[in-house]
Amino acid sequence: MIKIAIMGYGTIGSGVAEVLQVNRESIARRSGEEIEVKYILDLRDFPGEAVQDKIVHDYRMIVNDPEVRIVVETMGGVEPAYTFVRAMLEAGKHVTTSNKALVAARGAELIALAKEKNVNFMFEASVGGGIPIIRSLNSCLTADEIEEITGIVNGTTNYMMTRMCEEGLEFDDVLKDAQAKGYAEKDPTADIEGYDACRKIAILTSLVCGQQVDFEDIHTEGITAITSADIRYAAKMGRSIKLLASSRKTKDGFAAMVAPFLLPPKHPLHNVNDVFNAIFVHGNVLGDAMFYGSGAGKLPTASAVAADIVEIARHLDVNIAVEWSTKKQRLVDFGQIENRYFVRTTVEKETIRKVFGNVSFVSVEGFKEECGFITEVMCEAEYEKKARELGNVLQMIRVA
């Protein structure tokens, strides 16, 4: 019997308890021992509920109980999660977390501490929900140099972009619908501004390069500026628009960014719709690979946390190496990142060609005063310069 504690009994935390119950038998078989939840740390008391007896309000109850071998952190946010997790690792307990904010901010440090204490700090559920991308990078694609990792890693915005693309709806209406369905939070800022995706690509890039990537260094744009007009242009070109979090290895380091992109039908992420997530990886010997699944939601995310518990149970006395040092990884300056750009403008075609060369034009019925075109590959700084020269850019969306 392995005793565990769950810190934070919200959606994910209660989901973990549920998964451990529903698949109790197979999880015990795979872990080699039964898993029992001894404590649940929460501010609430849950009177009358089955978990009532396990509730504690002071994390030190868990720290000081040597019976607890594994601690699940599903509180979210950097503090007090960081303080609690550090204390657990210091006390020689293994930790698994679904908390991307914590992992992005303190991952390298907590990995090092876990190694020092010969325990494990796992975070499969912090990116891609139920998609096993973390363990794949850490234990499967280990013979490769990963040259690109690009993902649809935020289910809320992918649901919204899917509805906008499929039904031609406007951003505000889709947001209301997503909120009504529980896919978007009351304050949707972290999702729609790309902050959530930014933390996730910071984590993935750190794992790919083995060093610390600070999310604050990653240029991030959300989907709030995308309109039904853009969607109509995209449809005319046979493309979809997706919020991508991307990291590419260049000779100057990793080029990482979060922004909406136009995707051609042949792109592996083109058909990833609704709340699904997918992560595309290109390795120097593996070639292209993609991982697809439920990127969020109570049970898929809890499934990933519970799989971490099984993996820890199989490695109670072994620290599994994770390559992610505290040494800071240099990122390519945003201005030097290369992309192609789709531009909508009211400027005359002759002027457009003077500035951007011999581009092809796209026009959409009902938008007579303007046209669209896709540029050649150029760096962000060069695009900016040309865009200023052109004047009157109605919209710019990068092209994958």
Added chain:
Amino acid sequence: MIKIAIMGYGTIGSGVAEVLQVNRESIARRSGEEIEVKYILDLRDFPGEAVQDKIVHDYRMIVNDPEVRIVVETMGGVEPAYTFVRAMLEAGKHVTTSNKALVAARGAELIALAKEKNVNFMFEASVGGGIPIIRSLNSCLTADEIEEITGIVNGTTNYMMTRMCEEGLEFDDVLKDAQAKGYAEKDPTADIEGYDACRKIAILTSLVCGQQVDFEDIHTEGITAITSADIRYAAKMGRSIKLLASSRKTKDGFAAMVAPFLLPPKHPLHNVNDVFNAIFVHGNVLGDAMFYGSGAGKLPTASAVAADIVEIARHLDVNIAVEWSTKKQRLVDFGQIENRYFVRTTVEKETIRKVFGNVSFVSVEGFKEECGFITEVMCEAEYEKKARELGNVLQMIRVA
């Protein structure tokens, strides 16, 4: 420094040596030690080539050298690979293999032997080439009951079906093209008759249920009967045709089969084209997930073998648990497996409806004498009975 041996210096074996060389530094960092190829077992001598000094012809040279910790088996076929691998495990050496025939036939036994000797027997490259599906089942999706696993696991036939679907070509022409491109072997039987896919789904099903699934028990149909006429019907219905290897959990055990299926555009495997492979998984808490990538080819497959080497290097003194016992798993009798069926026939519509109920008909220009329809869900035995009653079935393809 960890010394290894490679048994079989063909496409995959030489690919492994290449990957270990190309990514020498990162593989050493992740393994914790440098990996050095000490022996290469092959019937040939490779005079003048760099590997000449490492060539041995007697596997006992490797068995008897205690310096060799890890042995790579890329010979293919059950014998003599089985004898050699057994001897290596008996001698306390770890083994990784890309050999699906060996794993399907003797996997459970070799896993048990490895456990007994406290070493590891790994086989990531035996299914899905570079796609990390084995480790995902074994170490990632461990909190789930996997209720379905369905894959496009043979690149040769997927390339052929893609060309047939995209260009309306006939089977024989596409086969010649695939052979000319090196995608199909001179004797293509194992691929086009589905035998290769059958071994792979036997391996995947064994891992999912934790018991031995004998490939001989799995109903297997290839793609040889698919014609350009079928493709035209598929196109009319907006569907693709793919060779699927599938296993579904039912109340009576696992229902496994290999056969061509019609896939609707929304199916996660619909857009998996060319030589790519993809494996769809449904878990009871995870929901849907999919893994996509290069299912074959020298470097992608070698990447998976080399990743096994890294994983073994990290677990030199630890046997990683693999749930796959020698106890035989009962499969659902083929006649009891439920599917929907697309049927082409010259029988009159009235008679069709008498036998199959109120189905909708599909007709394709140029095929005036016949029509197509899709049945309701029924078991194979019931379909067989009705098909005999109908008489004159030109073609039957199952519907996913």
